Amino acid sequence: MITSLQNRAVKEVSALLGKKKERDRRGLFVVEGVKLFGEAPSERITQVYLSQSARAQLMAQYGEKLKALPCEVVSDEVFAKMSDTVTPQGILCLVRQYSYNIEEMLSKRKKKRMLFIILEDIQDPGNLGTIFRTAEAAGADGVIMSAKTADLYNPKTIRSTMGSIYRVPFLYAESLGAALETLKKYGVRIFAAHLSGKDNYDACDYSKGTAFLIGNEGRGLQEETAALADERIRLPMEGQVESLNAAVASSILLYEAYRQRRSGL
């Protein structure tokens, strides 16, 4: 059992939680909590840490999964130091990062009508994770992000995905323009959520391959990005509201596409 706060593992976990550079260098990210551990694919888990006091209960709940994984028990004090949360649940693990490419994402295209969400420079970790969660729920095939979008492996983002991080394909595009061109080549129509949109979002047909393009929380889409879309759509708003939260806008669009596909519009 690790009882020293000076242990190498404590420093390793802290660095992975706090520093994107360290996460990328190691190709790992930290997942914390019972539910997120339970949903994590075993083949991606490289290390598990259990707190002394939570160990027995976690072994009872996840004994089989834990037995096949490298586990270390740490004192509660050490676990509290490792943890990113206020009320630690006594389990965290290191998980290998994902790596998808756009062709992989598009590989299912023969079987179904594709649905993507494309994010330009979304900054809020909670928004980003929530978009992943809703994307999975709406049946989306992937999330494509600009290079300046917040880091998906940020602990707050991972928590907000509620496990969708394991299941929704994604990529950071070095050039969003090139990614959009690839999608178009595969017959995916790009709809940019934009205040200058001519049509209301619900006047468009999303029954074929569809991607929604969502801009940064503060300044919206950059003009040169919006120019690459096939169509600009607007979310109508009453009152004095100037824009919707980025995760809310994404969700309304994804669920409108999902609604149309379910109802066979």
Place this chain on the structure above:
Amino acid sequence: MITSLQNRAVKEVSALLGKKKERDRRGLFVVEGVKLFGEAPSERITQVYLSQSARAQLMAQYGEKLKALPCEVVSDEVFAKMSDTVTPQGILCLVRQYSYNIEEMLSKRKKKRMLFIILEDIQDPGNLGTIFRTAEAAGADGVIMSAKTADLYNPKTIRSTMGSIYRVPFLYAESLGAALETLKKYGVRIFAAHLSGKDNYDACDYSKGTAFLIGNEGRGLQEETAALADERIRLPMEGQVESLNAAVASSILLYEAYRQRRSGL
């Protein structure tokens, strides 16, 4: 100019930012930032604080509004101490709390089809503020909250409303059951978002008086509350998603009602 960190005003603002009890005792809340000050109704503002370095620019932008209000300039150091944000914009003000009752909220019913959102024990301040923002955008007539819902006057919640706090009527209901009964009496139909819902949310008609009932982030709606609804509706979900974020669920429902009303379904 206030330059002492020991000044009474510093303590007053800190207490109002940090303590719900103090906010309620004084009947005030703190609003910070240029946009939120600009939208705040002058007649509700009891005091403005400007930082020394931001003063000139704020006077240029909001001179007329500021002239009619009690203002104090404080040193940048004092302002940083007062501020709840990491990068303070140099303006904050104290605003009188709102007080609506349910009859007031229902008073416009003759003119239009009412739309409400009812929240049971929503805990995340960001979710709560985002729901207000979307409620205004979707043309809702009010937000009704259980007594255990997070405090709307929490600084993070206020920021997330993006100003909707000034414009969307709301109330904390001592008894959610009694509030629901009142709404029903006025012909408002209550739809509970619930995993056991029989109909998908988009199979229902929201063209008449409508209220959506949304449960707590972790445990959903309590059974006795859900039992008071006229109908249970479900948000369909693909993949392994067990539920949607509370603000996302609220937004999808509000925008579906808004969509139906706009399209005259």
